[in-house]
Amino acid sequence: MRERPKPLLGALLGLLIGFEAAALLTVLGIAPADQTVVWGLASLGALLGTVALTQRLSLAPRRVLVAMIAVGAAAGMALAGLPEYRGGGHVSEGCYLTLDSASQEEAVTPEQTSAREPFRIAQGDVLVWDAASDEVLTLWNSTLGIRVSGRELTLWTAEYENEDEATEFSGAQRMRAQLSEIEEDKGFAPVGTYHLVGELQAAEGMCTLDLYVRIEPEGLFDGFIMMGLWALAAALVLTFLVLAYDVRSSIKDADTSHLGAHIRERARTEPSAQEPHPGEVGGHPRRESEDGATESGAADDAGPGPGPEDGNR
The missing domain is CATH 2.60.40.770 (Immunoglobulin-like)
Structure with missing residues (x-):
């Protein structure tokens, strides 16, 4: 089981969500679609999308770097539009x-x-x-x-x-x-x-x-354009949540798999304390009799066997 981070897809989806948010803010009358607003929201969306669809940046450092370059480019566009926004x-x-x-x-x-x-x-x-x-x-x-x-x-x-x-x-x-x-x-x-x-x-x-x-605007659903933007926003957010859940699940499954493999490896390489030593039987050391047969020390501990007198009784 392997992790499935998606930093590039997260950056792209975040950009789209940022553009969608800028369009909604415009038609709702909250903010104009100036360069600073549009690309500022796009850069923020790309950053959040990269983080949410990677979750552990160490899993895909090169792809995360490419995504961060895209975030920086969008932020640069937003900064370039500040004179227009403030003018x-x-x-x-x-x-x-x-x-x-x-x-x-x-x-x-x-x-x-x-x-x-x-x-x-x-x-x-x-x-x-x-x-x-x-x-x-x-x-x-x-x-x-x-x-x-x-x-x-x-x-x-x-x-x-x-x-x-x-x-x-x-x-x-x-x-x-x-x-x-x-x-x-x-x-x-x-x-x-x-x-x-x-x-x-x-x-x-x-x-x-x-x-x-x-x-x-005459309400939150004034015209087909505004209704279409709300529907598109819902689809983008739902897609984002599904992908974020998939990435999180893959990381959890991979962690569980790695932990199970580690436990099995330790069990295989470290003998259990309850296993007898090769030189012991039943916890007692073995010894050889005069005729070369091995006997367990447990027989000695059991005391002397029945004598001839005991057998005649």
Whole structure:
């Protein structure tokens, strides 16, 4: 019986569980899917997975080393994303934006938002916005998307000529209608906390935007994506527990087998104290009679045999 440690599988499964946890935190509105959050949870999951599916690191030192390299790489990715996570929102110089909603206590600018304090809006709210620029911008080509672990996913694009050469703009949009349009186009509605990124390119210049927003989910099972993430999380955790139990059982069985073999080996190599010495019979030393026959000392201890007189009685 041999141990069956699985450090590499543990690291891989831990990475997947970490990514799954980051996705759940995002759609639940707890934390955005920034690089630090995603890879930080992935590195933690890989570390715990390696330990749980090895349990005795000395059983597979080389594979544990490879797994630890993967953990270190994920941790490095998380550290590299700290400037983004701690930086907060931003809008380029000469451009201005103000957002307001019924779920927000007061109107905010992008600079006032962060991963920990995003702009809040419910799905049933109306988004009220005001925008301005120092210079006239014509022939717009604008995009808006979300940043996930350092990568940008475009959600919305628009073009506008601005023939009136205006520098101030405002509007009000129902959030539920906007989410429905995005879902029809992209296949999902971005509910939760996200890092929004936008860009407006014009003939005279451009504006860039970074903004953290929380679109409030309507429950723990709001939509097919959230239900699918919960189901995937349950499957991953169950698989992890089954594998951890298998590793633990193999180690216990191997320990029992090794202990039994050790006891049998000792019993074979160390004679029992109850076995008579080869030179003894029944615990008494042997001796040879005058005619060469061996006699037991027990006969001497029994006293003299019956004499002739005893036989005639």
